Amino acid sequence: MKSQGGWRTFVVLGAVVLGAVAPVGPATADRSVQRGLTLATDTAQVAVTPAPCSKAGFELRFGNSGKTAVYADAFLTAGTPLTLSRKLVSSYLPPGYTLKVPISVNAPRGTAPGSYSIEITAGDQKLTLPVQVGESPTGTTGNLARYVPVSASSEHLPVYPACGAVDGDRDSEHWAKTTGWNDATRGNFPDWLQVTFDQPQSVGRVDLYTLDSKQYPAAAYGLKDWDVQAKVGGSWQTVAEVRGNAAGLKSSTFTPVTATAVRILTLASNEGLTYSRIVELEAYGT
Amino acid sequence: MRLARRRFLTLTGAATAVAFGTNLPGTAVRTGTTPSGGLTGNPFTLGVASGDPLAGAVVIWTRLAPKPFEPLGGAPYKPVGVDWQVAKDEHFRQVVRAGRATARPEFAHSVHVDVQGLQPGRHYWYRFRVDGYLSQTGRTRTAPAPGQRGGQLTLGVSSCQSWPDGYYTAQGHLADEDVDAVVFLGDYIYEYGIAAAGGLRNLTDPVPDQFRTEADTLDRYRLQYALYKSDPNLQAAHLNAPWITTWDDHEVQDNYAGLTSKSNAPVEDFLVRRANAYRAYWEHLPLRGPAPQGPDYMLYRRFTFGRLAELSVLDTRQYRSDQASGDGWKADSDARRDPARVLAGQQQTQWYLAGLQHSRATWNVLANQVIMSRMDLDPTPADLYNMDAWDGYGAEQKVMLDGLAANRHRNPVVVTGDVHAGYAMDMKRDFADPSSQTYGVELVPTSFSSGGNGVEVSANGTKFLAANPHLKLVNEKRGYCVLRFDERELHVDFRAVPYIDRPGAPVSTVHSFVVEAGNPGLNTVAGEAVR
Numbered sequence: 001m002k003s004q005g006g007w008r009t010f011v012v013l014g015a016v017v018l019g020a021v022a023p024v025g026p027a028t029a030d031r032s033v034q035r036g037l038t039l040a041t042d043t044a045q046v047a048v049t050p051a052p053c054s055k056a057g058f059e060l061r062f063g064n065s066g067k068t069a070v071y072a073d074a075f076l077t078a079g080t081p082l083t084l085s086r087k088l089v090s091s092y093l094p095p096g097y098t099l100k101v102p103i104s105v106n107a108p109r110g111t112a113p114g115s116y117s118i119e120i121t122a123g124d125q126k127l128t129l130p131v132q133v134g135e136s137p138t139g140t141t142g143n144l145a146r147y148v149p150v151s152a153s154s155e156h157l158p159v160y161p162a163c164g165a166v167d168g169d170r171d172s173e174h175w176a177k178t179t180g181w182n183d184a185t186r187g188n189f190p191d192w193l194q195v196t197f198d199q200p201q202s203v204g205r206v207d208l209y210t211l212d213s214k215q216y217p218a219a220a221y222g223l224k225d226w227d228v229q230a231k232v233g234g235s236w237q238t239v240a241e242v243r244g245n246a247a248g249l250k251s252s253t254f255t256p257v258t259a260t261a262v263r264i265l266t267l268a269s270n271e272g273l274t275y276s277r278i279v280e281l282e283a284y285g286t
Numbered sequence: 287m288r289l290a291r292r293r294f295l296t297l298t299g300a301a302t303a304v305a306f307g308t309n310l311p312g313t314a315v316r317t318g319t320t321p322s323g324g325l326t327g328n329p330f331t332l333g334v335a336s337g338d339p340l341a342g343a344v345v346i347w348t349r350l351a352p353k354p355f356e357p358l359g360g361a362p363y364k365p366v367g368v369d370w371q372v373a374k375d376e377h378f379r380q381v382v383r384a385g386r387a388t389a390r391p392e393f394a395h396s397v398h399v400d401v402q403g404l405q406p407g408r409h410y411w412y413r414f415r416v417d418g419y420l421s422q423t424g425r426t427r428t429a430p431a432p433g434q435r436g437g438q439l440t441l442g443v444s445s446c447q448s449w450p451d452g453y454y455t456a457q458g459h460l461a462d463e464d465v466d467a468v469v470f471l472g473d474y475i476y477e478y479g480i481a482a483a484g485g486l487r488n489l490t491d492p493v494p495d496q497f498r499t500e501a502d503t504l505d506r507y508r509l510q511y512a513l514y515k516s517d518p519n520l521q522a523a524h525l526n527a528p529w530i531t532t533w534d535d536h537e538v539q540d541n542y543a544g545l546t547s548k549s550n551a552p553v554e555d556f557l558v559r560r561a562n563a564y565r566a567y568w569e570h571l572p573l574r575g576p577a578p579q580g581p582d583y584m585l586y587r588r589f590t591f592g593r594l595a596e597l598s599v600l601d602t603r604q605y606r607s608d609q610a611s612g613d614g615w616k617a618d619s620d621a622r623r624d625p626a627r628v629l630a631g632q633q634q635t636q637w638y639l640a641g642l643q644h645s646r647a648t649w650n651v652l653a654n655q656v657i658m659s660r661m662d663l664d665p666t667p668a669d670l671y672n673m674d675a676w677d678g679y680g681a682e683q684k685v686m687l688d689g690l691a692a693n694r695h696r697n698p699v700v701v702t703g704d705v706h707a708g709y710a711m712d713m714k715r716d717f718a719d720p721s722s723q724t725y726g727v728e729l730v731p732t733s734f735s736s737g738g739n740g741v742e743v744s745a746n747g748t749k750f751l752a753a754n755p756h757l758k759l760v761n762e763k764r765g766y767c768v769l770r771f772d773e774r775e776l777h778v779d780f781r782a783v784p785y786i787d788r789p790g791a792p793v794s795t796v797h798s799f800v801v802e803a804g805n806p807g808l809n810t811v812a813g814e815a816v817r
Contacts, residue, residue, distance in 0.1 A: 154485070
């Protein structure tokens with residue numbers, strides 16, 4: 001909301017009563033640059049594979065070598081196109097204390113391999129952390145969902161991240177060990193799992209591998225009902241509906257659409273009102 | 287506390303008035319007398335608030351956050367001057383106080399002005415302006431004069447507003463109630479990471495990535511408050527009345543106890559987290575200064591509403607001993623009754639009981655976090671107590687309950703949060719004996735949102751009813767209580783909404799009670815069934 005005339009009215013009337021006002025806050029002037037802060041990391045260099053689910057990062061060690069406690073801010077910036085999980089770390093730092101904060105570093109697919117850096121500043125301190133970006137992984141299978149950003153309505157962390165559903169591993173025997181997405185809202189449907197393409201892609205087939213291991217067969221624990229949705233021209237459309245599935249793999253084919261993202265909207269599990277479980281999601285042109 | 291504030295006044299002087307006058311209606315020109323704050327958009331995205339009303343003063347609050355989910359809320363890394371006004375009317379024709387405050391990055395660009403010299407027992411309207419942006423107009427109300435007899439006091443009371451547990455429909459309805467103040471009993475935020483779909487809100491527009499991790503550092507707690515306070519219904523509830531707030535555990539971490547974290551983290555680390563959480567709490571609520579400096583902050587305090595009512599606000603997290611027997615629901619034990627273990631702590635307990643004894647008010651309300659009366663979950667002759675509630679700290683519970691009983695004539699009314707359920711209880715000399723004397727009432731006004739849609743009475747609720755004859759009402763939908771006090775009686779409405787997993791639910795009164803002054807105990811309102 002922009003200013004209206006009320007403040008003007010108040011000046012014209014001159015009805016201001018001064019005094020008896022106690023502003024609240026510290027007795028500090030505009031603070032000068034803080035001294036005594038320390039910056040360090042647990043590694044001399046970060047190696048990043050340019051893919052959304054690659055796990056790379058470092059631990060920021062943000063300390064106070066001074067004799068008095070401070071509240072301090074550390075600002076983090078990364079060379080384009082790298083992204084950081086946090087661009088600011090603010091904390092109370094008692095004398096002699098060092099705060100340890102994990103920071104993840106990502107590079108989008110297609111980032112040119114080579115040397116990059118992260119700049120960290122706090123008070124009068126500055127730290128440069130080198131980042132080495134490797135080659136982008138390339139898929140040979142035509143699976144459009146591999147190596148693109150994935151997100152989910154919720155994730156049952158840390159064991160069942162959305163990344164586990166686009167890691168190239170379709171094997172349900174690896175469930176709960178290294179692969180698969182499980183939502184975090186037990187008993188609530190729908191949930192969703194989404195992949196977002198770097199550029200619009202023609203999509204005509206979506207393969208969904210739901211949980212189907214010896215211990216947890218699909219007919220008892222896998223997804224039963226879901227919609228396959230594609231984002232076309234900025235809006236979601238349902239391109240396939242799956243109902244009554246009891247198999248580990250269900251392939252949905254449809255008239256190809258040019259989509260910027262594909263989403264599985266889960267509606268029901270064979271286990272009843274519990275969870276959505278996807279071991280692998282794959283998307284193809286045809 | 288008082289000393290620090292006086293020192294500040296000495297150093298900086300009182301706020302000075304600022305002349306405005308070049309802004310025409312509908313324009314947003316930066317005036318010559320208002321140096322540019324360097325803001326890049328409307329900074330009032332988190333609303334305005336007021337709180338901690340005294341007879342002649344109230345705190346008004348806002349925070350500059352043009353991009354509330356970005357670092358620093360999108361505000362520049364420098365102090366920004368913010369103009370404020372308090373008027374006797376909503377059109378600001380009679381401005382009675384005005385000034386300029388400084389929003390500093392070390393306090394998340396929050397503004398807390400303790401506006402003094404106001405008249406007792408009346409409404410005021412307030413607003414802020416910076417860089418040509420005008421805030422929403424909030425309504426507040428001062429407390430009646432200390433000796434004022436008679437009159438009425440209306441309080442809205444609730445707790446526990448987990449954002450991903452649903453829509454803030456209840457807060458929206460509370461914004462429409464004519465209450466003199468809102469009392470909030472803790473769990474204003476939850477520290478947990480928030481999923482893309484926003485939990486039961488099931489959003490199509492994903493919650494940004496930076497919310498996935500649990501709050502631990504100051505920047506992350508600030509983000510959490512920014513998300514919560516971006517809700518228009520919560521903003522509306524703040525706009526309508528001053529809030530008097532206390533915290534429980536989730537403003538820091540689930541079931542923490544004093545120096546002990548849930549994960550038994552090293553004390554050195556946990557105190558840093560606690561300091562970050564306490565600071566963020568102060569920054570985002572209309573509390574008096576000075577701000578917390580480090581891991582300690584005195585939040586317990588008392589408010590007087592003439593001779594009609596006193597409200598004491600407890601902090602039962604900061605000073606408590608670790609939960610007995612590993613926390614959770616446990617049978618009676620020596621550990622539970624160990625006199626060395628405290629909940630409020632001796633200093634706070636004595637402060638409270640001394641105040642109660644010296645109170646001249648008809649009604650004495652205690653804003654409390656966890657259930658104070660006995661609450662047994664086992665309907666058989668065996669017992670099962672919540673180690674996180676007063677039952678888990680039996681020795682200090684006895685001191686408090688004995689103190690309340692000794693002041694039965696002062697009409698104790700305990701209001702309690704934490705449990706996401708509406709309960710109404712008679713406080714008994716012997717909870718096992720329904721014929722023993724009642725010396726007060728404990729009202730638990732359910733949660734605003736935590737727990738999702740809720741049910742009328744859960745399986746545990748049924749057990750509680752069977753095991754606790756002093757428990758007169760269980761209703762586990764979401765909502766709040768409205769307490770109307772006068773010299774003769776307290777009238778309590780339990781207000782609830784049928785669902786919060788989608789917006790727009792209506793509110794209704796699920797039950798009402800009357801408590802007569804001088805005759806402690808719940809009386810159900812004629813026409814309503816009660817056990």
